Amino acid sequence: MTDIQRSNWLHIGVVIALACSFFILPEYHSGNLARILVLAVYAMGYNLLFGYTGLLSLGHALFFAAGMYGLGLAMQFFDFNPIAAVIAGLILALVVSICVGFLALRTTGVAFMIVTLMFAQAGYLTILYFGEYTRGDEGFVIQQADRMVGMIDLTSPMGRFFTALLLFAICFFIIAYIVRSGFGLALVAIRENEERATMLGYDVMRLKLQAVVISGVMSGSAGAAYALLFGYAGATFATVQYSIFPLLWVLLGGAGVTIGPLIGTIFMFYLIDYSSAITPAYMLIAGLALVLLTLFAPQGLAGELRRRFLPWLP
Amino acid sequence: MEFGPHLILASLEGAVIAAVLAMTAMGLSIVFGIMRVVNVAHGEFFMLGAVIAWWVAHLLGGHPAVGFIAALVFAPLLVAIIAATADRLVLQRIDYDPDRTIVGTIGLLYIIQQVTLMTFGPEARPVEAPFNQRLAIPWFEFGENGFEIYWPWGLSITSYKLFIIVAAIAILTALWVLMTKTKIGLIMRATQQDSEMARAFGVPVKRVYAWVFGLGAGLAAMGAVLVVPVQQAHYLMGHDPLLLSFIVVIIGGLGSLPGTVIAAVLIGMSDGIISVFFSPTLAKILATLLVAMVLVFRPQGLMGKLRS
Amino acid sequence: MASVMILETKGLSKSFGGLQANTDIDFKLQEGLITALIGPNGAGKTTFVGMLCGRIPATSGQVFFNGENISALPAHQRIRLGIAYTFQITSIFPGLSVAGNVELSLRRAQKLKTKDIGAAVQKVLAQVNLSDRADQVAKDLSYGHQRILEIAMGLAQDPKLFILDEPTQGLSESEVEEFIALIKSLAGDTTILLIEHNMDVVMKSADHIAVLNFGELLAEGTPAEIRENKSVQSAYLGTSEDA
Known part of the structure; x- marks a missing residue:
């Protein structure tokens, strides 16, 4: 088997395994898994920028929130149907990511991190400022009756799970395709040595902007799906903490590996799920995980797997 | 109400904010300037300073002044030791790699914050000020009897707040003397210029870095001890100082110490003044966007010089 | 021989702060040949080729590639026209x-x-x-x-034009020989601009030599002409031919 075939089977296998798990797992866990799949989409969007292109953003919550509020507000105030509202969410995420990318990419390194952080902070404050419509930190509920697509009830466990899986599968295959394409290779080239990439004739600025936009829209799609499937939009999802989560998931799972985000999200979700049952200070686990990861496994779980056993992992 | 007296009050409140901010931001700036480290956990060292101040004051009891003075000594010291330990245990091991440092200090942020939540609890707790006289703000008018000074009802500031301003100036002056006139300062500046060269001349660079990291955190803690009698200690209080310090350090020019002070005064004063007259949220939005734009279009800061 | 110029510079200058790295360089590169750019350390060779391929912005002056003024183009667009560049400090x-x-x-x-x-x-x-x-x-x-x-x-x-900044530095003797054979096999189709300290490589491979000294073009000519040139000898060859 060639590496490409292996990686095709891996991606298809993961999706099939996830689909089967719905019928095997107890309801509590399949409910969790639906949530994890949506968050993993967010992490995959983040991974494209951080893991492959080498750009560390501390402001991705802005894109997630753009998708979430694009959908939420469209349904709440303009009575959009779910499909149209998802598109509204994606368009908002697209516009926001173009603007942020265009400005933030003029900086590099630490300045890029801080600029993205600042933009996200401004976004969060904007949501609070328009609290009359967004209901601020409290957030608003998207009515159960509105969350129907044709005959599919997105509030039923099955409708919710397979919608989440559909989105996940689409994004998972998109990422797998990008990573293998010349575009993906060029992004890795930027991560490895930006100046060299320029001197081979790559338009680094343009490639980075494309990466930011794809990453932003994918994160936005996760935000829109989250609001739609779980019926809630709130400013919490725009806080710094939600910018740090995808970084954490990707680092834990393995940056620059296609399955890294999924693995990282599953692990961290359950770590926090279990620890929050014990203590309200559950973010302690996240903090410890970050420090230990930086110290001992900067490649993450899937990264270590690739380094030791499976060098073909895409 | 009249505009004039309010402006005076707002300026004084702004000066208090600026004083504390200058110290906190100075800590961040020193760490960035000398070590090239972006310390995301800086706000948590500020918070720790306030929380430890509460512990010290609480344990000692007696006259508030006793607890306060003890806190002013012990809290920064303890925080500095914690920070230096974190530097040794985490940052040194990853060799200050920029990306990993950011991630590592984000981890530290949550560890410090959550451990505080587990031990200190979610309540906000006050520390009593050592002295706290109300001082009414005078204003003047040209009435029937010509020029008259009077005290508009309800407009006052406390003696303690004025003390914060004086104390911050004193501490920052002491820091300036330390950095420019002493051997310790010389070693730090040498390390900043060229750590390889400093190492070659026998400077224990690793130890210097640990000190610098401790000093930066200690400054934040000291700022927090000063502010805790007017603000109360709470485990989430590190968030705003962190963001504001970032803003100050960026506007002032990354790593430029005089720039940091000027920017702190600018930001602190305008924050105080703006939030008296405008919606604080809108002010924050504009300030954050302004800072982002400064970084995008003038990365050397408003006052910094472009490095060649 | 009808000589076609693949690259030309007019009044190309670069100053870093107050320091003049390149002054008013008028330079022509003949198509299909191997041209060596030599000169003592700090003569401004890397700066000069950096300005050719757009890695370093010029302070003033113009660069023409195949007759087209490329002075305003960013680096990646110049590369796309058919210029390749290898770094002095390995960049992979x-x-x-x-x-x-x-x-x-x-x-x-x-x-x-x-x-x-x-x-x-x-x-x-x-x-x-x-x-x-x-x-x-x-x-x-x-x-x-x-x-x-x-x-x-x-x-x-x-590439049409291949710029190599000290490519043989750090190569073994046999690798240097292979390198010389390689670029000679390329010449004709590809124009080669070679910055080189190893005079042996220069004399064995170059059809044409340009000498840069203190940021100015000191002399140009065939290897034989350069060897005879008095000012080049005093500036460069006299001190480092044996070294």
Whole structure:
């Protein structure tokens, strides 16, 4: 088997395994898994920028929130149907990511991190400022009756799970395709040595902007799906903490590996799920995980797997 | 109400904010300037300073002044030791790699914050000020009897707040003397210029870095001890100082110490003044966007010089 | 011989702060030849070629490539016109395989079908004797092999103009010989501009030599002419030919 075939089977296998798990797992866990799949989409969007292109953003919550509020507000105030509202969410995420990318990419390194952080902070404050419509930190509920697509009830466990899986599968295959394409290779080239990439004739600025936009829209799609499937939009999802989560998931799972985000999200979700049952200070686990990861496994779980056993992992 | 007296009050409140901010931001700036480290956990060292101040004051009891003075000594010291330990245990091991440092200090942020939540609890707790006289703000008018000074009802500031301003100036002056006139300062500046060269001349660079990291955190803690009698200690209080310090350090020019002070005064004063007259949220939005734009279009800061 | 100029500069200057690195350089590069750019350390050679390919913005002056004024073009667009550049300080993609490095270069420069890329990569690697190291991670290569990989990346671009900044530094004697043979085989189709300290390489390979001293073009000519040139001897050859 060639590496490409292996990686095709891996991606298809993961999706099939996830689909089967719905019928095997107890309801509590399949409910969790639906949530994890949506968050993993967010992490995959983040991974494209951080893991492959080498750009560390501390402001991705802005894109997630753009998708979430694009959908939420469209349904709440303009009575959009779910499909149209998802598109509204994606368009908002697209516009926001173009603007942020265009400005933030003029900086590099630490300045890029801080600029993205600042933009996200401004976004969060904007949501609070328009609290009359967004209901601020409290957030608003998207009515159960509105969350129907044709005959599919997105509030039923099955409708919710397979919608989440559909989105996940689409994004998972998109990422797998990008990573293998010349575009993906060029992004890795930027991560490895930006100046060299320029001197081979790559338009680094343009490639980075494309990466930011794809990453932003994918994160936005996760935000829109989250609001739609779980019926809630709130400013919490725009806080710094939600910018740090995808970084954490990707680092834990393995940056620059296609399955890294999924693995990282599953692990961290359950770590926090279990620890929050014990203590309200559950973010302690996240903090410890970050420090230990930086110290001992900067490649993450899937990264270590690739380094030791499976060098073909895409 | 009249505009004039309010402006005076707002300026004084702004000066208090600026004083504390200058110290906190100075800590961040020193760490960035000398070590090239972006310390995301800086706000948590500020918070720790306030929380430890509460512990010290609480344990000692007696006259508030006793607890306060003890806190002013012990809290920064303890925080500095914690920070230096974190530097040794985490940052040194990853060799200050920029990306990993950011991630590592984000981890530290949550560890410090959550451990505080587990031990200190979610309540906000006050520390009593050592002295706290109300001082009414005078204003003047040209009435029937010509020029008259009077005290508009309800407009006052406390003696303690004025003390914060004086104390911050004193501490920052002491820091300036330390950095420019002493051997310790010389070693730090040498390390900043060229750590390889400093190492070659026998400077224990690793130890210097640990000190610098401790000093930066200690400054934040000291700022927090000063502010805790007017603000109360709470485990989430590190968030705003962190963001504001970032803003100050960026506007002032990354790593430029005089720039940091000027920017702190600018930001602190305008924050105080703006939030008296405008919606604080809108002010924050504009300030954050302004800072982002400064970084995008003038990365050397408003006052910094472009490095060649 | 009708000589065609592939590259020309007019009044090209660069100053860093107050320091004048290149002053008013009028330079012509003849198509199909190997031209060596020599000069003592700090003469401004790297700055000069940096301005040719757009890596370093010029303070003033113009660059023409195939008669077209490219002074305003950013680096990546100049490269796309058919210029390749290898760095003085090795610059490769450290985390990628040797083949991956070459593939990146190929994909940008030549429109190949995905199934043809593998063979094209192998062809380039064979040219520089790196075939057996195709799967090795680039950062694990020896210094000399990294330099050769960088030359291979330039080859893969199939450039019209190939600028090499001290390519033989760090190569073994046999590798230097192979390098000379390689660039001689390229000459004709490809114009080569070579910054080189090793006078042996220069004399063996160059058709034409330009001498840069204190940021100014001191002399130009055939190797024989340069050898005879008194001012060059005093500025450069006299002090370092034996070194």
